[in-house]
Amino acid sequence: MANAAAIRNQIDEVLSSYKLSNEQLEYVRDQMTQNLFNGLHGKKSSLKMLPSFVRGIPNGKECGDFLALDLGGTNFRVLRVKLPEKSDDRVEVDSQVYMVPETTMRSTGEELFDHIAECIEDFLTRHNLADASLPLGFTFSFPCVQNGLDNSFLLRWTKGFNATGVVGKDLAGLLHEALERRKLQSHLTYSVKVKAVINDTVGTMMTCAYTDHDCTIGMIVGTGSNACYMESEADIKTLKKEQRLAGNGRMCINTEWGGFGENGSLESIRTDCDRAVDKESINPGCMIFEKMISGMYMGEVVRYLLLNLVRQAGLFGGVATDILKTKGKFLTAFVTQIEADRSHQLKACSQILDCLGYANTTLEERSVVREACVNVSTRAANLCASGVAALVLRSRDIETKLPALGSGDASRFRITVGVDGTVYKKHPRFRFLLSDKVSELCPNCDVTFRQSSDGSGKGAALVTAVACRLGENIEADFTTEDGG
Structure with missing residues (x-):
């Protein structure tokens, strides 16, 4: 029993760095907020904050x-x-x-x-x-x-x-x-x-906004990740004089948040596995946030985590197969399949491990693998929630200056986030984890998530339709045109 307890303690220690407290997530949220501000004002930022x-x-x-x-x-x-x-x-x-x-x-x-x-x-x-x-x-x-x-x-x-x-x-x-x-x-x-x-993030927001006029944030969580939101045009200091319109309007900003953390602001929560994934990628030092939350990298983070559990906690008898040691062999789809499997014997996990060179694994071993997947995907959802929270709170600040899309309840702010991407759509828990954590990080806000249908296609047509409605010389205030 003592040996089993020691192994469990080692497993918990390896997994602990993926369990982020609300204090840590608030720090990420606030760092995102600061980078939003810097990018809008043309200061050094890991967010590009591109006017759309x-x-x-x-x-x-x-x-x-x-x-x-x-x-x-x-x-x-x-x-x-x-x-x-x-x-x-x-x-x-x-x-x-x-x-x-x-x-x-x-x-x-x-x-x-x-x-x-x-x-x-x-x-x-x-x-x-x-x-x-x-x-x-x-x-x-x-x-x-x-x-x-x-x-x-x-x-x-x-x-x-x-x-x-x-x-x-x-x-x-x-x-x-x-x-x-x-x-x-x-x-x-x-x-x-x-x-x-x-880009497809803007299309996602526009598609959802067609039926929900509270939707002023768009987000993609799939192979990659990005977000956009409606900003006060007066606060976009990077716009040239000839690009501005008269009046107090809004403009959608493409944050390119996948690059968040390239300035070192996420170093306190990155793990050895994150750094290994980054080092072996085609763009080391870039897209730090995306590498911690998106589908392109989630499986690879789990693969490195399993290797750490093998070395430090003796998982699979301390043996790492050549397949497990090979880049790209643990797919993000495996994370989804393992977490979606509710069978008592974790059959999906057993089949996946068999493909990775581990035949006849024990239920205890499969349970640890599932724990690894849960920890990585939960962290991804929570980090994503920190980013969304920054955009929600920024949107609430904007509304105090440009009243629009209000809920009628001055004590609470209502907003909808349009979402697309395979991680959000296919992972069995991601959407629920995301919604719950955003609620915790955005007090006095009612945040609704609406799944987009064909944002990259229909959204482009809707952007065009709105442009045609507003005309080339847009004189109407955004709050008048789109107030609900």
Whole structure:
């Protein structure tokens, strides 16, 4: 018994660094808040705080036909989104998935955008829109800087793309030029105007805001992680004079919170496993927050944690198999499967461990593996909650200056967070842990989480619809246009 107790103590000690107190989470929340402030004011910050030039959320008055383009990998989609005159009616969405050949991904920018234009034309023809005039929202999931809603410039390619002549260029301009070249070849009469270029986080917020006007925060927790929120335009000090509008309005800020902690603000809670994952990644020292919460890294953090339990607590008799020692062999999907399994013998865990070279494991060993998964995923949800709490409290501060979307109860602040991503959707406990912890970190706030449906597609169309509603010269106050 003494030996068993000693082993248990060693296991608890290894796992203890993943159990964050509310005091630690409040520290993370406050550090996030400080970085939000610094980024808005052009000071040194690990948050990029990029203006999106999205100046309003849907108010139910948007209607009509819109095109949307969702490009972020080898598959991309073209969508037609039909918004009804009454927001209670069903939004109609037609979509078509197209492939981007690898040769096109690595060719010239002209060839890439010609391919996109060809696919848009094919979609329009298929849906009897060959002579239509339609505004288009472009979800472009690559690092960009924006100078306007339809004025976005590629900073660098990722995800295997490397088309030449695109970095530093106006994406809407490249697409317009390609569409004009295509029309000359086909002799069709359609007219497509790019009205907005956004990322998927903004699209998530806009999709949820269409039916819930309290939604002014968007968040992705999937392979990667990011968040956006509606900020007071007057407090975005990085905006140039010519980019500002008269009046006290709001603008959506893309925080790029995956990079939070790159300035060392999370060092007090990072573990040896976090540092090992970071060191072995393709971008050491970058995306520190994302590496602690997102699906791309969660399984790898668990793998390193299991190796520590083998070495320090004698898990599996102190033996680490070659498979367990191999990078990427413990998938984030394993975390979800293990935690979702409620069988007495933890059969899913047994099958996964068998694939990792551990046959005939004991129930006690499988229980420790499950504990490791629970600790890592719980920490991820709690850290995510700290980030959300910072945005909620910032939003509450904004509302004291720009009354809008109020609940009618002065003692409590009401807000909705639109969420998308595989971790949030598929992990059996993540959403509940997140909601509960946000409630603890945001006293006197009613925070609702709403799962997005096709934020990267429908959201781009909604951004375009709002832009069309507000017009090019937006004179109306955000609080008037979108107050609920």
